[in-house]
Amino acid sequence: MALLLATAAGTAYAQLGASATSLVVVKPSDEEIPVDYGSTYIVPMFFEDQTRFWLRRSVEPAPLLLPVVPALMVLADPPRQYPKAWKDGGGAFGRNFGDALTEEEAARTGRYLAGALLQEDPRYYPSASTHIAGRAAYAVIFTFVDRSTHGKPRPAFSNFIGAAAGGFVGNTYLPRGYDDPTHALQRTGGNFVGYGETQLVGFVAENLILEFHPELREFGRWLHLPFVR
Numbered sequence: 001m002a003l004l005l006a007t008a009a010g011t012a013y014a015q016l017g018a019s020a021t022s023l024v025v026v027k028p029s030d031e032e033i034p035v036d037y038g039s040t041y042i043v044p045m046f047f048e049d050q051t052r053f054w055l056r057r058s059v060e061p062a063p064l065l066l067p068v069v070p071a072l073m074v075l076a077d078p079p080r081q082y083p084k085a086w087k088d089g090g091g092a093f094g095r096n097f098g099d100a101l102t103e104e105e106a107a108r109t110g111r112y113l114a115g116a117l118l119q120e121d122p123r124y125y126p127s128a129s130t131h132i133a134g135r136a137a138y139a140v141i142f143t144f145v146d147r148s149t150h151g152k153p154r155p156a157f158s159n160f161i162g163a164a165a166g167g168f169v170g171n172t173y174l175p176r177g178y179d180d181p182t183h184a185l186q187r188t189g190g191n192f193v194g195y196g197e198t199q200l201v202g203f204v205a206e207n208l209i210l211e212f213h214p215e216l217r218e219f220g221r222w223l224h225l226p227f228v229r
Contacts (some may be wrong), residue, residue: 110165
C-alpha cells in the first residue's frame with residue numbers, strides 16, 4: 001500500500017505542471033475545462049492520433065523518473081528471498097529501477113496496441129458530477145469501462161491487456177521465485193502485499209489523479225510548487 005501511495009503521489013506531482021493531455025477537454029476553442037457532454041465537442045481519435053498520444057506520453061519526464069520511487073521502496077524493504085544483487089548497492093537500485101521502468105513502458109505499450117486494435121480512446125473522460133464521492137467512484141469505474149475512439153462507452157479491454165503486459169514482463173528477468181505466473185498475476189492485479197507495482201491499481205490511481213487534476217493543480221499553485229502553471 002505504501003508503495004502504491006508513494007508512486008501515486010509522485011504521479012500527482014508530475015501531473016500538476018502538465019497540460020492535462022490525458023483529459024478529454026477539447027472544445028472548438030481548445031479551452032481546457034472538464035467535459036460538459038452538453039456543450040463539449042469530442043474529437044474522435046484515429047490510429048495516427050493514438051500513436052502520437054502514446055509517443056508523447058512515453059517521452060514525458062514523469063514516466064522516466066517515477067520508477068525511482070518503487071526502486072527506492074524495494075531497496076528500503078526488499079522481499080525476503082531476493083538475492084543480494086537485487087537488494088544491496090547501486091547495482092540493485094539499477095535493477096529495480098529498470099524493472100519498474102520496464103513494467104511501466106510495457107503496460108503503456110500494451111494499452112496503446114490493444115487500444116489501437118480495438119479502437120479504444122486512451123484519453124480520460126472526466127465525470128460530469130459535482131460530488132467528490134461520485135467523481136471518485138466514476139474514476140474507479142472508468143478503469144473497467146472506458147470509451148471508444150468515437151466516445152461511446154465500452155469495456156476497457158486495453159487496460160486489462162496493458163496490465164497483463166506490465167505484470168508478466170518481469171517473468172523474463174526477475175529473480176527465481178518472483179518470475180512465476182502467481183507473482184505476475186499479483187503485479188497485474190491488486191495484491192498490495194506482493195512484490196512490485198500492481199498495474200490495474202495503478203490505473204485506478206491515475207484516473208483519480210486525472211479526475212481531480214483541477215483541484216490538485218490549484219493546490220499546487222497555492223503551495224507555490226515549482227513547474228505548476
